[in-house]
Amino acid sequence: xxxxxxxxxxxxxxxxxxxxxxxxxxxxxxxxxxxxxxxxxxxxxxxxxxxxxxxxxxxxxxxxxxxxxxxxxxxxxxxxxxxxxxxxxxxxxxxxxxxxxxxxxxxxxxxxxxxxxxxxxxxxxxxxxxx
Amino acid sequence: xxxxxxxxxxxxxxxxxxxxxxxxxxxxxxxxxxxxxxxxxxxxxxxxxxxxxxxxxxxxxxxxxxxxxxxxxxxxxxxxxxxxxxxxxxxxxxxxxxxxxxxxxxxxxxxxxxxxxxxxxxxxxxxxxxxxxxxxxxxxxxxxxxxxx
Numbered sequence: 311x312x313x314x315x316x317x318x319x320x321x322x323x324x325x326x327x328x329x330x331x332x333x334x335x336x337x338x339x340x341x342x343x344x345x346x347x348x349x350x351x352x353x354x355x356x357x358x359x360x361x362x363x364x365x366x367x368x369x370x371x372x373x374x375x376x377x378x379x380x381x382x383x384x385x386x387x388x389x390x391x392x393x394x395x396x397x398x399x400x401x402x403x404x405x406x407x408x409x410x411x412x413x414x415x416x417x418x419x420x421x422x423x424x425x426x427x428x429x430x431x432x433x434x435x436x437x438x439x440x441x
Numbered sequence: 442x443x444x445x446x447x448x449x450x451x452x453x454x455x456x457x458x459x460x461x462x463x464x465x466x467x468x469x470x471x472x473x474x475x476x477x478x479x480x481x482x483x484x485x486x487x488x489x490x491x492x493x494x495x496x497x498x499x500x501x502x503x504x505x506x507x508x509x510x511x512x513x514x515x516x517x518x519x520x521x522x523x524x525x526x527x528x529x530x531x532x533x534x535x536x537x538x539x540x541x542x543x544x545x546x547x548x549x550x551x552x553x554x555x556x557x558x559x560x561x562x563x564x565x566x567x568x569x570x571x572x573x574x575x576x577x578x579x580x581x582x583x584x585x586x587x588x589x590x
Contacts, residue, residue, distance in 0.1 A: 313451075337454070340491075347487055347570065348468075349489065353493065354457050355491045355493075355494065356490070356494045356545060357488050357490050357494065357542055357546045358488075358489050358491070359486050359487070359546065359547075360486060360487040360488075361486050362483065362484045362578045362580075363577045363578050367546075369545070371491075371494055371504070372453045372454045372524075372525050373513065373522060373524070375519060375522075376518045377518055409518065409522075410510075428577070440454055441513075441521075
């Protein structure tokens with residue numbers, strides 16, 4: 311593989327520093343089916359750990375530089391007819407986060423009830439500096 | 442040192458990106474079922490290998506040696522780590538790749554330090570993982586199955 315060493319990228323009109331592009335890109339992502347415990351697609355993850363209903367870990371191949379990375383998540387809708395709220399959340403408060411492992415929980419809620427839930431369509435995007 | 446090494450075989454992340462563009466994902470036939478002795482009340486966990494990672498492991502010359510990950514566990518947050526710049530290793534069999542993944546992604550107290558009598562880890566064919574998750578939070582490793590094996 312060859313390497314292009316440039317400070318800026320330009321389309322002839324607009325110019326941006328290469329650092330903005332490199333530092334701003336997603337460093338890892340995963341799209342999983344927790345209810346069947348299988349991957350749908352991914353990049354730079356080595357595995358996920360199913361810890362139980364609605365709880366898991368995403369494990370990275372190339373670690374992040376520090377534990378202060380950011381993860382954007384999305385969860386599927388639980389029902390097409392009822393307005394449940396569903397989310398995949400950072401579970402760091404209860405389960406240790408590391409530079410190579412991100413703990414998550416997923417839940418849905420409706421009115422006064424809520425429950426942990428295995429999301430069939432769980433999305434994760436990791437941002438930050440790589441090790 | 443990192444810059445010098447990177448000039449010969451690149452950064453791990455770059456190799457992963459190149460590999461993903463070239464290799465078809467490989468769905469592993471195995472899962473790793475384990476119980477963490479540090480969390481006796483927790484249900485059994487299931488490690489699911491990433492198909493793109495498995496393709497890279499089988500292909501070779503992409504992933505770093507496992508011992509670089511083990512040493513990096515002791516590196517303080519924010520300090521340079523070894524595994525992204527280490528010289529990649531050759532191809533693995535699927536069984537070797539699973540053993541590598543166990544050391545990388547499962548806590549050492551499960552695969553290295555545990556000295557009790559219970560079986561706390563098993564590599565199982567994917568078909569042995571129950572598809573019915575109704576009682577997921579009650580899953581434990583079947584000790585009788587271990588005795589019969």
